[in-house]
Amino acid sequence: MRLEDVWLRYRRRGPWVLRATDVRVGPGEVVVVLGRNGVGKSTLLQVAAGVLRPSRGRVTDRPRHVGWVPERFPADQPFTVERYLAAMGRVAGLDPLATARAVDHWTDRLGLAGFRRVRLPELSKGTAQKVGLAQAMLRPPGLLVLDEPWEGLDAATRELVPAVIDEVSAAGGSVLVSDHRGEIARLPGARRWTVADGVVTEGAPPADEAVAVVEVAVPAARVAGAVARLRAEGHHILRVRPDASAPPDLAEGTSAATVEIGAAEPIGPAGGGAR
Template identity: 35%
Template sequence: MIIFEADRARKKIDGINILHDISLCISRGEKVAITGHNGSGKSSLLKLIGGFYENTSGQVKRIMSKTGYVPEHFPENIRFKMQEYLLLMGKMNGKSESELIKRIQIYAEIFAITDFLNTPLKNCSKGTKQKAGIIQALLIDPDILLLDEPLTGLDEATQVELLNELASYKTGLTIVFTAHETLLIDGLADRVITVANGRIIADEKKEIKEKYRCIKAIVPNQTIALEIPSIHIHYLEEHTVEITVLCDHSDEVLTKLLESGCSIVELIEKR
């Protein structure tokens, strides 16, 4: 099902054309990366897709009732605690408080930020704020999720965590994002649109590459797991851990676990 279609659409601001002859279709469930140099028109195209920009000429058709949008920079100095902010944003979109509280708890678990729900947003890291931004967008049950440079300024560990959470969130959700990081493009996108000087110069389908692995292991003690170079460690039980590592490092990690007397239970490929 096509949810966005443009035919020779243009956008002009203050007499200057910022988008030229945009023709494309986006279908439900696609994961689309928009790439290009700074100033190429990536963010402008994202805003045209989401309806934040209306076309000056040409044809644009949107078949989506709700759009979730996460800007590149989370607003500074918000005085609310994270849960207060998420409740406010959800209520502004007609959701009940009881429903929101349940869903916020679920998303907080998915995005691993439960411990920060009662923390003032101004005291949270950029990565945590970015996750809060994504959650507020998901709370409205969007047909499409638009992300403007979602990995900018995040360390590698947080980038991989966020990538995994987005990739595994749910099927059927259309995600369109601007990016220049190969990690996000390779790990999430099934289609890559390249923009230059406000024009689409390439539009290609692609295979999503597996970027990291999840190792489930039984460890003699938790200290061993803490010494392993990993992206994320999750304790399932006292002696059972799930360790997320980059694919390039997985052989090294497996060797260290075995040398430390650990038992490997399961090895899972992840995007």
């Protein structure tokens, strides 16, 4: 898919949010869209997904089936989870049997089985986000567009997002995902687009900026200090979790915790790849 000289503004004579954007994403590729708050990441994703039409320019070779996960799932709809997903399956062109199978699969996989009879407005934000992800995946998408998909999700589901992205790309689909939390560390093979001043810069990260996630077990009593030191060194803390598998006699803590890090800024070549 290619965005060819795409310009976008929300109203006539308003400021251009996107200017002369010319980027492409191929089958099986994952692109993370980066940039400051309000810079135009969502706008770019909506143009790519076909939710917004460019003011100028065009989008070519967009795959026929697009999965679109907005930053906020519009939960103010009077359906139960089950009925909403069934309707979305039909909208995606699935027959009733395929729809039922897909709804079963994704509600189980995303931990939504207990919410099938719950109405959308009664869901927590995180659960509603999962419904947003489920509807996008009912039919395997040729293009999956995810706007800040980690926002509001519980830790277990956050782990699932990279797995879902990998599946789509392994099946030959393209994936665009915006990220302002540093979760890109979970997608080490992804390309990046950076949005700044209305301009989208395309380019794979140089080899010395390769990203890895490192899990570090520390005594529970020392977590705060370890997190502070890692942050001071420029690493990005993805999460801290209790580590039930740690040996009980680990140093002075009665229990241990695992600190998972990536880095916000590149560190030197001796940095062992952790960013």
